[in-house]
Amino acid sequence: MLKLPAPRLAWGLIAVALALAGWLWWPDAASPSPATPGSAPVATGAAFVPSMQGTVPDGDLRMLPGAQAALATSALPYAELKRLFDYYLSAVGEQTIEAITQEIAGDLQQRLSADQLPAAKRLLALYLQFKLALVDLEKKPELAGTDVKAIRQRLLAMQDLRSQFFSFEETQGMFAFEDDYDQDAVARLEVSQNPALNAAQKKEQLAALDASQSALLREEREAPRVVLKVEEMAQTLRAQGASEDDIYRMRSKELNPEAAARLAEVDRDESAWKSRIASYLDERSKLLQAQGDALPAEREAALAQLQQSQFNPDERRRLAAYEP
Template sequence: MKLEALWSQATATQRWGAVAFFLGVGLVAWWQWPSPSSAESEVVLRPGADGALVRSHEGTVPDGDLRLWGQGKTLSALGGGLPYAELRRMFDYFLSGLGEQGLAAIVARIDQEIQAQLPQTQAGAAKVLLRKYLAYKEALVALDKAPAAQGQGVEAIRQRFEGMLALRPRFFTPVENEAMFGFDDAYDRDAIARLEVHQNPTLSEAQKRERLAVLDAAMPAAVKAEREAPRQIINLENQVAALRAQGGTDAQVFALRAKALNPEAAQRLAVVDREEREWQTRIADYQRERQRVLQANANSSSGERDAALAQLQQSRFSPAEIPRLAAYEN
C-alpha cells in the first residue's frame, strides 16, 4: 500500500503497520543456502506451481510471475541476474496468508514456487533472498515500535520511512535494494512531500497548490506513469464501451487497446473480456436453473431446497466460484 493511501484513512498504520503480522511468529530462521554454481546451463524458465495456499488466495493468481520476467529466455540470455522486483511481489503475496497458514508452510510454498519457476542456479540465490527479506521484515517490527515512529503525523511517517531506509543495508546489497525497493522509495518520497504540504498549517490553499505543482513537475517519470495509469485505463475502457455501443467488433477493440497500451496487454484484456462473457452466460443459465429448482421444491422443506440448490451449484461451479454466487441470488 502506498503512503498516498494513508491520507484518506482514519489511521496511517496500513503501510508501516502491515509488518505487524510477523509479531508472535517468533524468530524467523535465516539460514544460508548453498551458493549457486557459477556454471550456467541453458535452462528455460518453467511454469509455476498451481493451487491456492490459503482460502483467501482461492481464485487469485500469485503476484510476481517470474516467467514474465524471463519470457522463456535461457540463463545466459538473462545475464545470470535475479528478478528481484518480481520475487518481492511473490514474497508479499504468499506472506499475506500468514494467520491462515503458519510461517513455515508459507516459506515452504515460496520455495516451491521458486524451484518451479527458476533454474536451479538461480533458485538457490532466490531462496537466500527470501530469508534476508524475512529477517528485514522482523527488523521492521522493532522499528515500528520506536517512540519516534509513533503517531500519524508526517514527522512520524518520515521517521518510519527513514528508519526503513537505514535498515536495508544490513540485509541487502545496493543492487538488491534498488531493484526490490527503488520504485516504492521514489513513490513514497513524493507522497511524503505531498503530505508535508497538506499538513502544513502555515500555508494557504493557494500556496499549497503552488507547492504541489512544483512536486508534479519534479515527479520521476516512473512515479508519474504509476499515478496516471488508473486514469488512463479508465479513459481507455470508456472508449472501449463507446466503441462497443456503436457496434464495434472485437478486432476493433483489440486495435484500440493495442494502440493505447501494447499488443500483449490488449491480448490479456481480450482474454478477460472473453472470460467475463463466459461467466455472465454461466450465471444466466444458473439463475434460470435455480428458479426452476425453487419452483420444483416449492412444497419441500427448507433443508431439501437447500440441498437441491447446493447440488446445482456444485454441478456447475468450482468450490472457489461458489461463494461468488450469493451476489447473483438476491
C-alpha cells in the first residue's frame, strides 16, 4: 500500500526568498533567539497562526521510522528539521520572523535531546540567513528569464549558494530529495521545450525519465493519482449509501490509517465550510431584502459587516465564488 506523504509545500526556493524580502529582523548565526519557556509543538485547536488551524507541524520526528534512534544520539534528522522549519515559515505575513523563530525554537526544545538542541538552533539560524541570501540572488539580471536554460541556471546558483551556509552532510540531508525533484522537473521541461524532438521522441525520453526516477520520487509523484482514485471510490460508496465509517475503512485499506484520518478530517472541514456558506448566503439574502430601499453604500457596508462577523480575511476572499 502506498504511504500518503505529507503535502509538499508550494514554495519553491525563489518564491520563499521573495516572501522573505520584507523581513527586518534576523538572528545571529551563533546565537538564535531562545525559546519561550513552556513552548510546545503546535496542535489542532492551538494554532500558531489562523491559517494553521486544524494542522500539526511537519517533521514529526518522534513518529518517523528510525527517529527514536536518531533522537538518542547527537545526529540531526536534517530532512525532518527542514520540513519543520518550512512549516512554521509558511506563517510569514501572519507573524513576525522573530515570533516564528521563537516558536520553532520552542518546538525544538520539546522534540530534541539536549545534545541535539544547540546544533539544531544553529541550523535554524543558518537556514533563515540562507533564505535572506536568496533574495539577493534572485535580483541578479543574469538569472532572469523563464526559459529552461534560465531555470537551470537559477537552480545551479541556488545550489552553489547553499554550500556557503551548510556542510555537505547538512546539504544532502536537507535538500537531497528537493534536488532530485527539481532536477527531474527541469529535465522534463527540457524535453518538452526541445524543438528538435518530435512527439514520439519526446514521449520516449519522458518514459526514460520515468524509468530512472528514484523510488521516493516515484512515490511522491504517484501519490496524487492514488488519492484521486481513492476519492473516486469514496464518492461511489457514498452514492451507494455507505457510512463514513465504511469510507474510513476503505481509505485505510487502500492507503493507511493515518492517511484515512487526514482525509476524514478534510471531509469534516469541507462539510463545516459548506454549512457556513449556506448559512451566510441565507443571511445575505435576507439582508439584501431588508436593505432593498437603502443606498448602495449602506448595503455594501451592511454586507461587509455581515462577512466580517462570520469569516476571517482569508475566508472573505473566497466568498465571491459562492455569491450570486
